[in-house]
Amino acid sequence: MSEVKKIATRDSYGNALVELGKEHDNLVVLDADLAAATKTGVFKKEFPERHIDCGIAEGNMVGVAAGLAAAGKVPFASSFAMFAAGRAFEQIRNSVAYPHLNVKIGATHAGISVGEDGATHQCNEDIALMRSIPGMVVLNPSDDVEARAAVKAAYEYEGPVYLRFGRLAVPVINDREDYKFEMGKGVVLREGKDLTIVASGLPVANCLEVAERLSAEGIEAKVINIHTIKPLDEDLIVAAAKETGKVVTVEEHSVIGGLGSAVCDVLSEKAPTKVLKIGVNDVFGESGPALELLKKYGLDTDGIYEKVKAFC
Structure with missing residues (x-):
């Protein structure tokens, strides 16, 4: 390969x-x-x-x-x-x-x-x-x-x-002929019925790998790429939450005020759903190689997988 x-x-x-x-x-x-x-x-x-x-x-x-x-x-x-x-x-x-x-x-x-x-x-x-x-x-x-x-x-x-x-x-995960960028619209990268993973930026590729691992264990995760955090694609997120019943947000950003907060704002009003926010917790980062930092802060594929599996 x-x-x-x-x-x-x-x-x-x-x-x-x-x-x-x-x-x-x-x-x-x-x-x-x-x-x-x-x-x-x-x-x-x-x-x-x-x-x-x-x-x-x-x-x-x-x-x-x-x-x-x-x-x-x-x-x-x-x-x-x-x-x-x-x-x-x-x-x-x-x-x-x-x-x-x-x-x-x-x-x-x-x-x-x-x-x-x-x-x-x-x-x-x-x-x-x-x-x-x-x-x-x-x-x-x-x-x-x-x-x-x-x-x-x-x-x-x-x-x-x-x-x-x-x-x-x-x-590079969007290198396909049917890719279309539309401001304010999320992109469904993978269909699933058991939970929805909503990701943005760097962790999106990791989330696709996580979904494949979960699928091997009988858990089918819908993966949504949110490239526009504001204005947010509220209709897509609400529909996915109603369909799967559980939502995980993943971002290389603080869990305070970013994608996770935006998703929770919408769902709390329009479709109350259990949500797990994965990102940088209420801490500062530190100096170190990028890949090692992503691993330490649980934003690599293994870290995301473990948290999502526990949430399931």
Whole structure:
């Protein structure tokens, strides 16, 4: 069996920007002295006149992006999730979202898979922060195919969008002809009748493996990929909960305020269901190799499987 192709979604972000830049002269990319890491350097090389390095000043970068949007440009402001969502939160809230300007926030290096950079850079709270901002769309793609589609969808959408990308290379799972990205719509990757696994971002591929293991034991799990956390595909989640009776959410993010919280908000109102939230508990990360951290925090295939099996 051939090895599964793996690509970091931060690479997908940079490549997608170049593709869109060739088609749209109004696309501008901003960075905060991290072009090599966020992969916007490939856009800078192709379109140097449309790339602005704002230096280590993320709040100012978002302000510049707001001004460009007000002037008719479509800016993608790029930095690590910790700095994009964390340090520049007030500017995103007041200068971008409040006037509903057409600014896209490209946040790379999200979650504990940032690895050796440690807890200060492992942002597990960004989805919670961005979900709380009125009118903000939150996208968290699971692989290269989905990430590139998400960047295109963000460009085409009129309004603020937060895009979450990772540092670690992840399996390409959406490389098929019938794949279609639609903002606000979840994707059923596997049918099942015994429980529903709702996943987003990096753990989606792991959840497919978990479902296969469960199937070998007679437990059929429906797997739903939620690439758009806000607006959430409420109809799909409610229907799946009613069909299977149990729901597990899996995310490389805090269990507070992220995908799990969004799902619970919906189900508590429309279809009360027993839910298990798998993610980073109320703790900070730590420095270490990405794969070892995912294992320690129970977000690798084995860790997810054990928790889901116990829940069943």
